[in-house]
Amino acid sequence: MNATRRGILTAVPIIGAGVLGVGFWRMLSDMRSGAFDPRAIKNPNVGKPIPSFAMPGLPGLGDGFTDAELKAQHRPVLVNFFASWCIPCVAEMPGLRAISRNMPIWGIAYEDKPENAAGFVQRDGSPYARVASDRHGRVAIDWGVTGVPESFLVAPGGRIIWHGSAALDPQIYEAEIRPRLAGL
Amino acid sequence: MFGPEQGHFALALACVLALVQFAVPLWGASRRDARLVGLAPYLAVSQLIALGYSFLCLIMCAVGDDFSVQNVAANSAVSKPLLYKITGVWGNHEGSVLLWTLILAACGGAVSLFGRNLPDILRGRVLAILGGVSAGFQMFCLLTSDPFERVFPAPMDGQGMNPLLQDPGLAFHPPILYTGYVGFAVPFAFAVAALIEGRVDAAWGRWVRPWAVAAWCFLTCGIALGSWWSYYVLGWGGYWFWDPVENASLIPWLTGTALVHSAIVVEKREGLKIWTVLLAIATFSFSLSGTFLVRSGILNSVHAFANDPARGVFILALLAIVIGGSLALFAWRAPSLTSTGLFSPISREGSLVLNNILLCSICAVVVTGTMYPPFMQLLAGRTISVGKPFFDAATIPLTLPLLLAMGVGTALPWKRAQLARTFSHLYAAAGIAAIGVVLCFWRLSGIMPIACGALAIWVIAASASDVLRRIGIGHTSPRGVWERMKNLPRSSWGAALAHIGAGITVLGLCGMSQAQHAIVEIHIGETRSLGGDAWTLLDVHDYIGPNYKAMQADLAIRHNGKLVTILHPEKRDFTTQSQTTTEVAIHTNFITDLYGVIGDRHGTGKDTTYVLRLHRNPLAPWMWLGGLVMAIGGAFSLSDRRMRIGAPKRAAARNMARA
Structure with missing residues (x-):
């Protein structure tokens, strides 16, 4: 014992x-x-269909978009939440422009005054194929966004297949996004 | 004379000396060669001198604005005040590792100087183990985090320091906390030396306990100071966030507290030997692991050091050698340590066993809660966070019996106690605790705070009544009381003080569970009420400080129409670092803290509003006051004649002289 x-x-x-x-x-x-x-933020919506929404556009940048329009796309779309008040978003812009040569990026201005967001997007040339305004951050809550910038890769049909919680650049695109595009 | 190259060389020299300090005494002890063993204290002191010189060089580099040193360039600036140039030396990874090893070397020096009455072989082995650990960390310093690394070309000015760290509280927090962490290296070295020797006896318990108590005092102060800092500097109104870095200091504190108590049983009853050796190893292992975890970046914490997985691998290897080696030695040698005596559950030693079981259970809970998120992420790929609800739910039920036993424990005699007799000593304390229950029901809400508060009053009353009974209050003449007071061992005073301190801290925690706060957005002149006080924003004005721009509010607090105080919370913008800090304003009467923070300014002209955070924190200062009382209690028991290592020999010498 x-x-x-x-x-x-x-x-x-x-x-x-x-x-x-x-x-x-x-x-x-x-x-x-x-x-x-250890600092990565896992999004519970990855692998699920996008939530439903309808958002207005920004002044001078065309209409907004809805979940139906996003689902109807025949190519994968990169959805990017940004704000004019967010420093990493400023840093991210050149990277987004580079990525936009390879695939469409749809931007969502998160908790931002539409005129500020529009000015921010147009400052050095917009990387976005389409831009919408989530003035009060309601849509971002449904997507499970914890801060800006965050990005989602949406497959044709509207399923979220990847989520990133850091400022995007071509390296992340090559390492994380492009391999996933091949399977679509 | 005190340049970076000299410092670098001195560090390398210290590392070589530490290696010799590790090898020679162990070799000498195994050959029973007294001359080789006798070298250990000289080596330890030389290592301390070399390392002290190296640290002085780093300070001189920072004071002299030598920006060719990478570490100074990255963390200092010409415009920084002198005090923060010095304290900034240990405010970064490289410098703090150097400080860490310096404290370790100082522990070796202290054992050399104050341990003259230890058996030579034991002292040699203890110093050898300390030297080995020192050598490992100095190699870590030299190979992966060299504080003296140069940059070329040298920048004209440094990048400055995080303004949050420019605070006197934080400046002296790391040395105190590290002394606590590193101090447990001495009990660890004693444990390993005892395992090598294969013998643990009452004398060993008497030798190891002062070192454990000293380290425990520093760790207690360090934790209290850190908690106080986060309370008044971070401005979140909280004092403890169960953040991994905080837990990393709490875990060794819990096992260290258990060690301080179990060593008494070794000393008095020659029991719990294996357990005490294991606790000594565990406490230092947890201290080391805490350091490692904070610096490897594995844990997601608000307190970030520059993370580098390559460094993490080096420390992990070092930990594997130190912890794995000592545990392997423990598994091999511990069965040869025999215990004597059987324990009766109702006795002083029985209560100390209960204390150990409960403290180690709390420790297991904290370890589990801290390690669960990274391991879940590794094994299941899920991100989760474990926070306050888990820790509160799991630790408080374990704390309640701990508090109950704390009151009874010191009243129990050794070996075998008679319950009826013991309880007869505790009637008065139980009466006060009963009043405490009523008081708690009146002032506190929630079953756990009431239970904890009542038990804290019980601990304070029982500890005080125990001392009063021993000095004969109530049944001896005043003269007799004075005589008994003088004769009561200081360690009994110390134990009572430490227990009272713990009670005060718990009362503070209970009070804080009733804290109220409000976030308000108001115009100048508006009033909001919180917890019976009326808070009025009188004015807000801007001013320019030495290296920041500030917005300061005048916030008047009235109670029943009478002005209590005017608080001046500030928000400072440090332009060079583009960082904002909040200067919390606190008014305390030691019963309640009124705590105000100013946030953003919205709008312009007449529509300008200010966001304010108002807190009413009952008994908040008691939490840190209790920590201080605990540490003073520990220091008091350190001054006990019997705790001082040389006591038996000195007493013998005195008797000789008398005869």
Whole structure:
């Protein structure tokens, strides 16, 4: 009895420390390869159809769009939430313009005054094929957006197949988005 | 003389000395060669001198604005005040690792100087283990986070420091906290040395306990200071967020508290030996892991160090050697340590066992809650967060019996207690606690705060009544009381103080559970009421500070029409770093904190409104006051004659002289 107790007392710490150690090692090696990111935000809507919405456009940038129009597309669309007050969004613009040469990007101005958002989009040339205004952030809540910029890859038919919570650039496009386009 | 190259060289020299300090005494001890073992203290002190010199060099680089040093260029600036140039040295990853190893070396120096009465072989082995850990961290410093790295060409000015860190509270928080973390290296070294030797006895318990108590005092202060800092600097109104970095300091505190108590049982009853050795290893292992986790970027925390997985791999390897090695040694040698004596459940030692079980259960809860999110993400790919509801629900039910036992424990005698007799000592305390229950029902809402509050009053009353009974209040003459007061061991005073401190902290936590707050958007001249007080925004004005622009509000608080205070919360814009900080304004009467924060300005002209956050925090200062009282209690028991290592020998010398 006493021997068993001692066996447990000596074995449990070693096993516990070993499990934690192996786990930490896996996390670190996955962090280096990019497979594990403790700061990533997982969106529960990935793999699901887009929520329904109808949004007005921005002044001088055409009409807004609805979920029906997005579902009716025959090509995958990258949906990008942005705001004129968001610094990473400013930094993201050149990357978005580069990506827009390969695929259509639809922008949604999140909690932004329409005239500010319109000015922001037009400042150095718009990367967006279409832009809509989510003035009070209601649509963003349905999409599960936690902040801006966030982007979603929407397959034809309206299913969300990828979500990114960082400012996009061509590297992310090549690594994360383009491989997914091949299967569509 | 104090340039970066000299500092770099001194660091390398210290690392070599630490390696020698690791190897030579261990080799000497196994050969029973007294001369080799006797080298250990000299090596430890030389290592401390070399490292101290290296640290001084880094400070001189920062003070002298040597921006050719990468670390100074990235964290300092010409315009920074001198105090923050110095304290900024440890406000970043590289400098803090250097400080960490310096404190470790200082622990080795302290063992060399104050441990003269230890058996030579034991002291040699303890210093060897400390040297080994030191060498590992100095290599980490040299190979992956060199604080003396140069940049070419050197920039004209540095990038400055995060303005949030420009605060005297935070400037001295890391050294205190690190002393707590690193201080547990000494009990760890004692545990490993005892395992190598294969012997743990009452004397070992007496030697190890002061080091554990000293480290515990610093860790307690460090945690309290960190919590206070987040309360008055971050301006969120909270004091503890169950953030992984906070948990990383709480976990070793819990096992360290258990260690401080279980070592008493080793000393007095020669029991719990294996368990105490394991606790000593576990506490330092948790301290190390905490450091590692914070710096590897695995945990998602608000307190971010520059994360670098490559560094993480190095520390993980170091941890595997230190923790894995000591646990393997433990598994191999622990069964040879024999325990003597059987425990009666109703006795002092029985209550200390209960204390250990409960503290370690709380620790297991905190470890689980902290490690669950990253492991869930690794294994199941799901992002989840574990927060306050889990920790509250899981730790409070464990804290209640802990508080109950704390009151009874010190009243119980060793070996075998008679319940009836013990309880007869506790009638008065139980009476006060009963009044406390009524008081809690009146002032607090929610079953858990009421239970915790009543038990906290119980702990304070029982600890105080225990001391009063021992000094004979009520049944001895005043002169006799004075005599007994002088003769009561300081460790008994210390224990009572520490327990009272814990009670005060718990009362503070209960009070804070009743905190009220409101976020209001008001015009100048408007009034809002919160918790019976009327808060009026009198005026808002702008001014320009040394390196920031500020917006300051005058916020008057009236209670029943009588002016209580005028708070001046500020919002500062640091232009060079493009960062904003909030300066919280707090008015305290030690019963309630009135806490005001100013947010954004909306609109212009007559329509200008200001967002204000108003908090009414009952008993908030008690949380940190209790922590301070706990640490003072620990320090008091450190001053006990019996705790001082040389006591038996010195007493013997005195007796000799007398004879």
